[in-house]
Amino acid sequence: MDFLLAFVVTGLAASGGWIAWAAVRGWARARDRRHELRLARERAAAEIRRAELAAQVREIELANETYQDFRRRHPDR
Template sequence: MPDDDLDGNDGPVVRRPTEGAGMEFLLAFVVTGLAASGGWIAWAGVRGWSRYRNRRHELALARVRAEAVVRQAELEAHVRELELASETYEDFKRRHPEN
Protein backbone atom coordinates (compact mmCIF):
# COMPACT_ATOMS: atom_id res chain seq x y z
CA MET A 1 0.00 0.00 0.00
CA PRO A 2 1.57 3.31 -1.01
CA ASP A 3 2.11 6.18 1.43
CA ASP A 4 0.11 9.36 0.88
CA ASP A 5 3.17 11.64 0.62
CA LEU A 6 2.66 14.89 -1.21
CA ASP A 7 5.96 14.57 -3.04
CA GLY A 8 4.91 11.34 -4.71
CA ASN A 9 7.57 9.12 -3.10
CA ASP A 10 6.33 5.89 -1.66
CA GLY A 11 9.37 5.28 0.54
CA PRO A 12 10.08 6.44 4.08
CA VAL A 13 10.94 10.06 4.66
CA VAL A 14 14.63 10.36 5.39
CA ARG A 15 15.91 13.62 6.70
CA ARG A 16 19.47 14.68 6.27
CA PRO A 17 21.30 15.43 9.52
CA THR A 18 21.77 19.10 8.63
CA GLU A 19 18.13 19.87 7.86
CA GLY A 20 16.54 21.84 10.69
CA ALA A 21 19.46 21.30 13.05
CA GLY A 22 20.17 25.04 13.26
CA MET A 23 16.63 25.88 14.24
CA GLU A 24 16.46 23.05 16.77
CA PHE A 25 19.71 24.22 18.36
CA LEU A 26 18.49 27.80 18.45
CA LEU A 27 15.19 26.74 19.99
CA ALA A 28 16.99 24.61 22.59
CA PHE A 29 19.34 27.50 23.33
CA VAL A 30 16.46 29.94 23.81
CA VAL A 31 14.48 27.52 25.99
CA THR A 32 17.54 26.82 28.12
CA GLY A 33 18.26 30.52 28.46
CA LEU A 34 14.68 31.27 29.48
CA ALA A 35 14.68 28.42 31.99
CA ALA A 36 17.96 29.60 33.48
CA SER A 37 16.93 33.25 33.71
CA GLY A 38 13.20 32.82 34.23
CA GLY A 39 13.39 33.66 37.93
CA TRP A 40 15.26 36.87 37.25
CA ILE A 41 12.81 37.82 34.52
CA ALA A 42 9.86 37.18 36.84
CA TRP A 43 11.56 39.11 39.66
CA ALA A 44 12.21 42.07 37.35
CA GLY A 45 8.62 41.99 36.12
CA VAL A 46 7.17 41.93 39.63
CA ARG A 47 9.55 44.66 40.77
CA GLY A 48 8.70 46.83 37.76
CA TRP A 49 4.97 46.36 38.33
CA SER A 50 5.37 47.20 42.02
CA ARG A 51 7.32 50.36 41.23
CA TYR A 52 4.70 51.34 38.64
CA ARG A 53 1.89 50.92 41.20
CA ASN A 54 3.81 52.85 43.86
CA ARG A 55 4.53 55.68 41.44
CA ARG A 56 0.89 55.84 40.38
CA HIS A 57 -0.16 55.94 44.04
CA GLU A 58 2.36 58.70 44.83
CA LEU A 59 1.13 60.76 41.88
CA ALA A 60 -2.48 60.36 43.04
CA LEU A 61 -1.51 61.50 46.55
CA ALA A 62 0.41 64.47 45.17
CA ARG A 63 -2.59 65.43 43.04
CA VAL A 64 -4.90 65.28 46.07
CA ARG A 65 -2.43 67.33 48.14
CA ALA A 66 -2.20 69.97 45.41
CA GLU A 67 -6.00 70.15 45.20
CA ALA A 68 -6.17 70.50 48.99
CA VAL A 69 -3.65 73.36 48.92
CA VAL A 70 -5.64 75.13 46.20
CA ARG A 71 -8.90 74.60 48.12
CA GLN A 72 -7.29 75.89 51.32
CA ALA A 73 -6.10 79.01 49.49
CA GLU A 74 -9.60 79.55 48.08
CA LEU A 75 -11.13 79.21 51.55
CA GLU A 76 -8.59 81.63 53.03
CA ALA A 77 -9.33 84.13 50.27
CA HIS A 78 -13.06 83.77 50.93
CA VAL A 79 -12.54 84.28 54.67
CA ARG A 80 -10.45 87.36 53.94
CA GLU A 81 -13.23 88.72 51.70
CA LEU A 82 -15.76 88.18 54.50
CA GLU A 83 -13.47 89.88 57.02
CA LEU A 84 -12.94 92.80 54.65
CA ALA A 85 -16.70 93.12 54.10
CA SER A 86 -17.27 93.04 57.84
CA GLU A 87 -14.58 95.68 58.42
CA THR A 88 -16.10 97.84 55.70
CA TYR A 89 -19.56 97.52 57.26
CA GLU A 90 -18.25 98.28 60.76
CA ASP A 91 -16.35 101.30 59.39
CA PHE A 92 -19.49 102.51 57.65
CA LYS A 93 -21.51 102.14 60.87
CA ARG A 94 -18.83 104.00 62.84
CA ARG A 95 -18.74 106.88 60.36
CA HIS A 96 -22.53 107.13 59.95
CA PRO A 97 -24.10 106.44 63.32
CA GLU A 98 -27.55 107.69 62.28
CA ASN A 99 -28.14 104.73 59.89
Protein backbone atom coordinates in the same frame (compact mmCIF):
# COMPACT_ATOMS: atom_id res chain seq x y z
CA MET B 1 18.94 23.37 15.58
CA ASP B 2 18.25 21.14 18.59
CA PHE B 3 21.32 22.56 20.30
CA LEU B 4 20.07 26.11 19.75
CA LEU B 5 16.63 25.24 21.09
CA ALA B 6 18.17 23.51 24.12
CA PHE B 7 20.41 26.53 24.67
CA VAL B 8 17.43 28.93 24.57
CA VAL B 9 15.32 26.76 26.87
CA THR B 10 18.20 26.41 29.33
CA GLY B 11 18.82 30.16 29.22
CA LEU B 12 15.17 30.93 29.87
CA ALA B 13 15.01 28.40 32.70
CA ALA B 14 18.14 29.85 34.26
CA SER B 15 17.03 33.46 33.93
CA GLY B 16 13.28 32.93 34.28
CA GLY B 17 13.31 33.86 37.95
CA TRP B 18 15.11 37.09 37.18
CA ILE B 19 12.70 37.88 34.36
CA ALA B 20 9.72 37.25 36.62
CA TRP B 21 11.31 39.30 39.40
CA ALA B 22 11.95 42.19 37.00
CA ALA B 23 8.39 42.03 35.68
CA VAL B 24 6.90 42.05 39.18
CA ARG B 25 9.25 44.84 40.26
CA GLY B 26 8.36 46.92 37.22
CA TRP B 27 4.65 46.43 37.85
CA ALA B 28 5.08 47.41 41.52
CA ARG B 29 7.00 50.54 40.57
CA ALA B 30 4.34 51.52 38.04
CA ARG B 31 1.63 50.97 40.66
CA ASP B 32 3.56 53.04 43.22
CA ARG B 33 4.08 55.81 40.67
CA ARG B 34 0.35 55.90 39.87
CA HIS B 35 -0.38 56.09 43.59
CA GLU B 36 2.11 58.95 44.06
CA LEU B 37 0.59 60.85 41.15
CA ARG B 38 -2.90 60.38 42.57
CA LEU B 39 -1.72 61.68 45.95
CA ALA B 40 -0.02 64.66 44.30
CA ARG B 41 -3.23 65.50 42.43
CA GLU B 42 -5.23 65.29 45.65
CA ARG B 43 -2.70 67.49 47.48
CA ALA B 44 -2.84 70.07 44.70
CA ALA B 45 -6.64 70.06 44.76
CA ALA B 46 -6.62 70.43 48.55
CA GLU B 47 -4.16 73.33 48.33
CA ILE B 48 -6.34 75.08 45.74
CA ARG B 49 -9.42 74.56 47.92
CA ARG B 50 -7.54 75.88 50.96
CA ALA B 51 -6.54 79.00 49.00
CA GLU B 52 -10.14 79.51 47.83
CA LEU B 53 -11.40 79.24 51.41
CA ALA B 54 -8.74 81.67 52.61
CA ALA B 55 -9.80 84.13 49.90
CA GLN B 56 -13.44 83.78 50.97
CA VAL B 57 -12.52 84.35 54.61
CA ARG B 58 -10.52 87.44 53.67
CA GLU B 59 -13.46 88.73 51.60
CA ILE B 60 -15.78 88.26 54.58
CA GLU B 61 -13.29 90.00 56.87
CA LEU B 62 -13.01 92.95 54.48
CA ALA B 63 -16.79 93.23 54.26
CA ASN B 64 -16.98 93.18 58.06
CA GLU B 65 -14.27 95.84 58.35
CA THR B 66 -16.13 98.00 55.83
CA TYR B 67 -19.37 97.59 57.76
CA GLN B 68 -17.69 98.35 61.09
CA ASP B 69 -16.02 101.42 59.58
CA PHE B 70 -19.39 102.60 58.27
CA ARG B 71 -20.94 102.08 61.73
CA ARG B 72 -18.12 104.11 63.35
CA ARG B 73 -18.46 106.97 60.86
CA HIS B 74 -22.27 107.03 60.99
CA PRO B 75 -23.33 106.13 64.54
CA ASP B 76 -26.81 107.57 64.06
CA ARG B 77 -27.83 104.95 61.48
